[in-house]
Amino acid sequence: MDLLASLNPPQRDAVIHPGGPLLILAGAGSGKTRVLAHRVAYLIQERGLAPQRILAVTFTNKAAHEMRERIDTLLGGRVARPMWIGTFHAICSRILRADGEAIGVPSAFVIYDEEDQRKVVRDALDELGFDERRYPPALMHSMIGRAKDEALDVARYAARATSFMEEAAARVWQVYQRVLRARGALDFDDLLLETLRLLDEHPDVLHRYQERFEHVLVDEYQDTNRAQYLFVHALAGRHRNATVVGDDDQSIYRWRGADVRNILEFERDYPDATVVTLAQNYRSTKTILAAAHAVIQHNPHRHPKQLWTSNADGVPVTIYEALDGADEARFVAAEIQKRTSAGARLRDIAVLYRTNAQSRLPEEECLKAGIPYQVVGSVRFYERQEIKDILAYLRLTVNPGDLVSLRRALATPRRGIGDVTLQRLAAQAEEAGYAMLEAMRRPQVLESLPRTAARAIEEFAAIIATLTDAAATLPASQVIAQALVTTGYQTMLQDEGTEEALGRIENLRELVTVAQEVEESTGEPGLAAFLQHLALVADVDTYRGDADCVTLMTLHSAKGLEFPVVFVTGLEEGLCPHIRALDEEGGLDEERRLCYVGFTRAKAELLLTHARTRSIFGSPSVAVSSRFLEEIPQALTTSVVARPAWAEGVGSLGRGSGPGAQRRPVQTFAVGARVRHTKFGDGQVVEVEGEGDGAIVTVRFSGAVKRLALCYAPLEVAE
DNA sequence: GTAATGTGTTTTTTT
């Protein structure tokens, strides 16, 4: 296959770049994923590079899968299998599993998620005798997290601490880290930091990986943090074949430690770097691109650049001013139905918002309207209660020292073991130098406990022992299936019998299926590998592009995706830009980039909505439309304003409620377009006067020619 | 030791 035929000149330059550092500045929709896939395929096919000598870092697992598939398609066959491709976290996890023992990381380490981490922080505060009111756990946790993003260690952080709070955080961090280590656990940041430490302290390991990876490619480079930066530069240090791709305008993870300087200063890091700029957009209409550009150009300190496209002008951007959140949701649902009845596919439509909480109203409206939808994110699959409960048992079998999991497993199903018993156990275990699980098996320990408690403990220890045996020989999926029964968890849910409980059983079955799939795709059947994999699943990894439904998700999750029709909802001051971002240095710029990312997801049609009142924590408050909306030139937009309920039924169209029925959101029709009117039937547009809200179209129907006010006439595009 | 009730808090965004 000719890998270059379908590429434009700069894309081709990037693909055939012989070696040495390469920076690809790729604007939204400029085909960067394609270029990366083609470059890898080219290296393999034309340069004869062995796939296992390539390391590619993507932002999500989903992107990793897609990349692998694209490369396979380009080359024909499953060529990309031996190539390492995944997120920073997944790749570091793999390295640590293989080589972590050298720095004392057990290969079956568990990964603590946000909730687990919070518990450890609170334990640490407790141990230090710090009052949670004076030292909020959330604040302590985030201070530690930010420091880790910058690849600091406790000692250096403590040394440079300037405030009282920072000194406190340093002490908490110290205990936090000791606790994690004692439990054989790592948090997300540790995956990177421990890998860096491994590479630093064991030059032989560093050299092995450096030697192996002749090419290192990194996608979404604008969203890498300091630790990730160091990782890339360490691994590419030998061959110097680092290819990084990114767009400073799409940097939206600063709050997570992402440092846009990584991309802006790549040329300083590598003075001999080749820079390729991809400025042609293949995704969006001229109108959408112009609107997006109008917004982003308000940001200072950006690489000045302007995307262009040879695509059509397309239709204007719709701006809808809703009465409130519910009205906004009704508008969205009505517009979706309009488009699907005109032949659009549900999977081509996305509804985006700033915060997860905003998904509720559109969800309800979709439900009412019978529109199938999927929500990406909000409650993550593996963070569901039932999943975490079962995982707690499994984690214990892999890692007996995991106290967070022990506490969790002991609590559900209820076994009559509470804090009192647990503390007695812990005290005895410490005294005798046993691990907790070990103490549970000692007769002399059990004897000292009340009879009922002792029997419950025995039973629990037996369950863990059975599962541990199973985990030693069986693949993860079978261990999980067994755990559902052995722990009594499934019985508990069945007895409960509520719809919710049955849903939970469903989720647990799904977990078994997921395990089977992961076993197949990774070829690593063990429970430890599965658990580590599971902890690294991102929200957007659950997005099913092939499902026949509308997609609801946050602006963050939407990065890297595209849809013919995109709604961006809640464009109000305080929401987008978010109020919490406004008092952070540079926060507004990042909100604007987020908005830009949202706009540039749209291929054909972009609909922006905001509400006049918005419920915050249950109580309604007046909302002002987002400054980002004001930044879009009116020439590019069509505005629709909701009519308040009290004006309903005056004069016209008294059918039903909701904006879809009472006031027709304005569509635009070109002269010649075939249209359908509910009363007059099919016709053809012969003239358009004015535009937007006040437009009047003249339509020739089979019987008569009519002049119709677009905002009131029940007129649609005919399919 | 558990279930029920009450209170306060929360929302940015996520690997």
Next chain:
DNA sequence: AACACATTAC
């Protein structure tokens, strides 16, 4: 509005 956490009652 929804949820986590604490207190209270059993």
